[in-house]
Amino acid sequence: MRVLVVTAVPPERDAVVNGLNAAPAWLVTEVLAAGVGPAAAAAGTATALALAPEPHDLVIAAGIGGGFAPAAGVGGTVVASSIVAADLGAQTSDGFLDVAELGFGVAAHEPPEGLARAVATATGAALGPVLTVSTVTGTAERAAELAKRHPGAAAEAMEGFGVATAAAPAGVPVLEIRCVSNAVGPRDRAAWRIPAALRALTDAFAALPPVLDTWRDRG
Numbered sequence: 001m002r003v004l005v006v007t008a009v010p011p012e013r014d015a016v017v018n019g020l021n022a023a024p025a026w027l028v029t030e031v032l033a034a035g036v037g038p039a040a041a042a043a044g045t046a047t048a049l050a051l052a053p054e055p056h057d058l059v060i061a062a063g064i065g066g067g068f069a070p071a072a073g074v075g076g077t078v079v080a081s082s083i084v085a086a087d088l089g090a091q092t093s094d095g096f097l098d099v100a101e102l103g104f105g106v107a108a109h110e111p112p113e114g115l116a117r118a119v120a121t122a123t124g125a126a127l128g129p130v131l132t133v134s135t136v137t138g139t140a141e142r143a144a145e146l147a148k149r150h151p152g153a154a155a156e157a158m159e160g161f162g163v164a165t166a167a168a169p170a171g172v173p174v175l176e177i178r179c180v181s182n183a184v185g186p187r188d189r190a191a192w193r194i195p196a197a198l199r200a201l202t203d204a205f206a207a208l209p210p211v212l213d214t215w216r217d218r219g
């Protein structure tokens with residue numbers, strides 16, 4: 001089974017690689033640090049899929065992220081039930097219109113439901129929408145606006161929708177796994193707990209192989 005994991009930065013890539021270091025031989029993984037933001041993520045994912053000697057069975061967007069209270073606290077893990085483009089659209093006098101409402105395609109990609117649920121169970125993660133934003137939320141007002149528009153939102157990060165957009169035309173299923181380094185809300189960079197989130201990322205990927213083993217046998 002071939003799995004492409006796309007992170008943003010090298011420390012995230014290394015945390016994923018550490019989690020996979022005891023993975024069984026049937027699980028062949030390629031782990032990228034493609035850059036920050038949806039455009040870099042999409043470009044990196046599309047290139048890796050196109051250059052692969054054999055097709056991939058699964059793509060996983062992974063890394064640290066902001067958590068929405070109370071669903072996801074710092075140090076916790078979130079598995080995406082949907083991967084949502086949360087700030088791609090148009091601001092109007094009646095509010096935000098997403099890219100689907102504008103008639104330009106989809107505003108969310110859906111991971112395989114059973115797989116996402118099984119990964120959440122195996123990793124002790126919350127299962128909920130993960131929002132992709134190009135601008136990190138920095139105020140309570142923006143956090144409340146996003147939470148209202150996306151009921152149940154569990155996390156935000158900057159790459160998932162780009163990864164999923166590149167995987168979709170290749171017909172490759174996609175997951176997103178985020179480990180929470182900070183709360184979504186007023187900006188307080190000093191409060192980000194990056195080492196704890198990276199440790200959680202390693203733990204999440206160490207727990208993945210048995211779930212993928214069951215999934216690849218699904219028939």
Ligand SMILES: O=C(O)c1cccc(C(=O)CC[C@H]2O[C@@H](n3cnc4c(=O)[nH]cnc43)[C@H](O)[C@@H]2O)c1
Binds near residue numbers: 035137
């Ligand atoms: O400084 C470091 O050591 C370091 C190590 C790993 C990652 C970073 C990053 O700054 C990664 C940026 C990455 O993080 C995601 N992220 C994290 N929190 C949020 C958030 O509240 N809202 C949106 N994105 C967030 C995002 O996906 C960035 O790519 C630094």
